[in-house]
Amino acid sequence: MKTLSFSRSAAADLRTYRSDAKRIVAKIERYAQTGAGDVTQLVGSTAMRLRVGDYRVIFEETDMEIFVTKISARGTFTNRGKHYGSSDHHDAGRGKAGPLAFR
Numbered sequence: 001m002k003t004l005s006f007s008r009s010a011a012a013d014l015r016t017y018r019s020d021a022k023r024i025v026a027k028i029e030r031y032a033q034t035g036a037g038d039v040t041q042l043v044g045s046t047a048m049r050l051r052v053g054d055y056r057v058i059f060e061e062t063d064m065e066i067f068v069t070k071i072s073a074r075g076t077f078t079n080r081g082k083h084y085g086s087s088d089h090h091d092a093g094r095g096k097a098g099p100l101a102f103r
Helices: 008-016 018-034
Strands: 003-006 038-041 048-052 055-061 065-073
Touching: 003 008, 003 018, 008 018, 008 065, 018 048, 018 055, 018 065
Parallel strands: 003 065
Antiparallel strands: 038 048, 048 055, 055 065
16 A cells, blocks of 8 residues: 655645545545545646545655645636646645544
8 A cells, every 4th residue: 555645735624624534535545555536637737636525635646655735625626727746745845744633
């Protein structure tokens, strides 16, 4: 299984969607383990998009890691004018969030 990590921004997004956070994380973990899921590469970017019901999970994927950069409700996410997925997400001062816990 690939290592799963979240940017601070993505961790904050999960807290925003607290009632659905377990389901969102479960889908991301399932994709990390099996590669199964509704995943599409974003146009003009190396980032990927995973659809989880009414939510969209934006992430970068390597052979060893899935780095989630953004989680957004359907209809609020647009790819136009945004460049999600540049490898500079790791170096942009956002950092990685600590362990996530949901109740």
